[in-house]
Amino acid sequence: MHSKTLLDLAGAIASGAVRVIDLSFTLSPDFPVIVLPPEFGQAAPVRIQEISRYDARGPAWYWNNVTFGEHTGTHFDAPIHWFTGKDLANNAVDTMPAKDMIAPACVIDCSAQAAQDPDFVLTVPIVEAWEARHGRIPSRHWVLLRTDWSKKGWRDYSNLRDDGAHTPGPNAAVMKWLVEERGIIGFGTETIGTDAGQAGHFEPPYPAHHFLHGAGRYGLQCLCNLDQLPPIGAIVVASPLKIQNGSGSPLRVIALVSSA
Amino acid sequence: MTISLRTPYDGIVMAAPVTIPYVRYSIDSAQWWIGRALSAIVAQAGIRVSDIDGLCVSSFTLGADSGIGLTQHFGLCVRWLDTIPLGGASAIAALRKAARAVQARDADIVVCVAGDTNHVDSFRSTLENFSRFNQDAVYPYGAGGANSSFALIARNYMRRFGVTREDVGRIAVAQRSNALRNPHALMKTPLTLEQYLAARPISDPIHLFDCVMPCAGAEAFLVMREDTAASLRLPAAKLLSTIERHNAFADDPMQVRGGWAMDIGELYAMAGIRPDALDVVQTYDDYPIITMMQFEDLGFCSKGEGAAFVRQHDLTVGGDFPHNTSGGQLSVGQAGAAGAYLGLVEGLRQVLGMAGPTQVADANLCLASGFGMINYDRGLASGAAILAGPSR
């Protein structure tokens, strides 16, 4: 490729011809995290501890110590996260190919269905209907499930009830199909987790994790601003922190969108 | 009649009564005040500092110093030294010890001296650090200091014996009248019984004129043998008798009598006199109620009759029972440990005929008492001495 292409891209970004959309939530202690039964180990929530703020602890500078679990905030799931991907090569955030951090995305808008039903499930027919309008999902593309879930208040966002979370997600068939038949690079959602809130009762349980990571693919969750993306044509930049043998990480996800 | 088996104070005398006039507050130290008293006593007795071979000192505000530090401070070389921390009983205790020291020729000329300064905060700090029981179990209760402790004693005493504030007030009023003759008294205005009764309460039933005013000052006297006094051509008073007692009547739930009541028989037996032979009486008057209690315990009347005694006698210099002739601590001021000396030094002046404007005519026999150390719920120390003038 000619280096001019990259310069053109930079120019387009500078001119606004290519817009940069931030798909990330602010990493904060207040942001909900995944809730597992309490007897399991838990994701540490984000903690921000001030080291100094132009004071006796450091007169001219402000900085913090930050701690968090790998799966907090807007975050990335690597294949090693799930047992199905545990033996794959280069399956952790530090060893995954850097080129996988930039890929195009297909955005499937299910916000209308999700507004009606928090337990909305993405199925193969729904995706096929989408393909009928926008064309077949190319391989090595992200599939991003738009539900507008990110626009909710935190309580509705987690939507925890006494039988668990009720949030939309894919069923097992569609995940197997997207991975095996469409060769997607990964699957992204606005909810806490790539799987539906009730996906523990699916077969297999947590099918997005099961099929994605078993095939060396990735997950993105807690995304926002998906409503600003076109169904096709956006480029997603998702480069997790290079944590040694890390199963995932909070990250800044951006999308490049042509304004034309 | 009690017979005293104690060794008499044969030929033991007191001389050279010294008072360094008091001030309400002083920026000087206790050492300064004691130094002034020593200087005055040497001048008055016409002796050299090197003639002093015994020293007995009392003070609350010397800081880390005791008698030993003072010897170097003042250039004294003594062969007998004592420090007496007995508060209002210090003077009687000092006199007793010094008398026996010179009698046994352990020393020839003993200076007994007490002095305290009064900085703006020193009274509070003395209260706060007075004693362990006080610190543990008294001061944290309202921090009323001695006022509150004596208020409890006074309230109980007054209720039990039907004593009114008027009765108690007569003592304070008479003393103020005496004080008006004394140019060194801090209180210089007359006090009427009406004014006494109308005073503001401090710790009920203690009101303002029941309280002494803390101040700075010093007092001193010399103790020696009669022959020493004669060789110095010093007017001297004979010591006839003393008593001292600590923690008496511990089983009384509240204090209605002091240790004097235990030893009064011996006091008069040793002196060979009866109470009515006394010409002048100097009681320890930290509160007039304590004075009233002493009239009973020192044998001038029976227990419970103190109020009647006060009503029946004129306690002024010219009265039938001259008492606290300088004005006492109530009107002169309480210069810390020097307060213990005030009555004894005034009594010495009286029997030596040196009391000037407060002089009682023909005063020859004097009783002076001390009372001190309200360690917890009562005054623990009591003492008394009887002196006779040179003519006796």
Place this chain on the structure above:
Amino acid sequence: MTDPIEAPRRKNPLLRTRLPTSPPRARSRTSHGFTRAAAEGRFMLQRCEACGKFTYPAREACPMCLSARLVFVDAPPRGTLLAETTARVPSDVYFRERAPWRVGLVKMDCGPTMISHLHADCAEGVAVRMSFQLDKSGQAVAFARPEAETPNMADDRQWREMSADPKFRRVFVTNGRSAIGREAALALKAAGANVVFVGIAEPWRPFAGEELLRGQDGIELVNFDAANEKSTGDLAADIGGKVDILVNTTEYVRPGGLLDRKGTSIARDEIDHAYLGFINLAQAFGPVMRMRGADGINNSVAWVNILSVHALANWPAFGAYSASQAACLSLSHCLRAELRPGGIKLMNVFTGPVDTEWFQTVPPPKVAPRAIAQAVVAGLRGGLEEMYVGDVAEEIRQRLAANPKALERELDR
């Protein structure tokens, strides 16, 4: 009879807040036998083991027989007021600004006479009930109250200096997600608190009993996570100036000790919530509370921690949790010292296993959260510093005093 105190008015913003002062604090070492008694709400005097006589004030030898075997033991608290006085011009700043102040001399039925603070309803010649209380200096003082209850007894001006009564005060219960926090909030409100702020972490997570708190008059749910530095700071900025009593109900119980646990992530959570949460709380709320220790009827008065009694002796079945509680206990002593200049009491309420899901498999007796809440109220009213709630806690306290090694061995099973 005591007049009821009036509900505090809003502060006049033109007046300077009265700063706390301390009554005289110096005590002999032996006298701290009374401090222990006061801390636990017991009435103890020294009694001579040789002659059996009670004595007071604290001594090093018996004044009846000179034996050195003077032991602090529970003593009959009844006495008779012999004489009283009202100090009107005390020499100490604390008492001077609270004068007139009433004290008296009480003859105890068991022998000694005691100088004592007086409840306004005590009368000369009448029987009184003596107790040791912690005053604003944190030291023990004798306090005589009428033998029987009198109207508005707890409203007595001098008594209220010793107690931390919730009446008319504003309370912050840090964790309303726990059963203890919930019960504490309700009990404190019922005890007359003007308002109870209840901290709710992760408000997006529903919790049991939420409906009991939400919308209740005088109970205000606030977004608060003790483990979150920013959250503690933000809330203190909002309500720090009106927290008179802080009840730290932070709770993070997980079973397990060392060898059967893998790694430190659970331990970190325990430390994060219990210990670092405590630090965040103290730093956010402590300084203002200390400054407001004399701020009128609804001055800041107390900090309460609910701690496992296994802070005192490790229970290996909950070994790491026990250690986190021990850390909090140690820190509480530091906080007590740092709050002391404000006259703020720090009360630790020790409990055995509580009747909650985390102690589900533990055999009874277990402590009901409501019992803990009631103890908190009672402890505040009594001005206590240490409380042991339930049979397990009380037993461990006694066994620890009797033989720490036996307790250590027996907790290992």
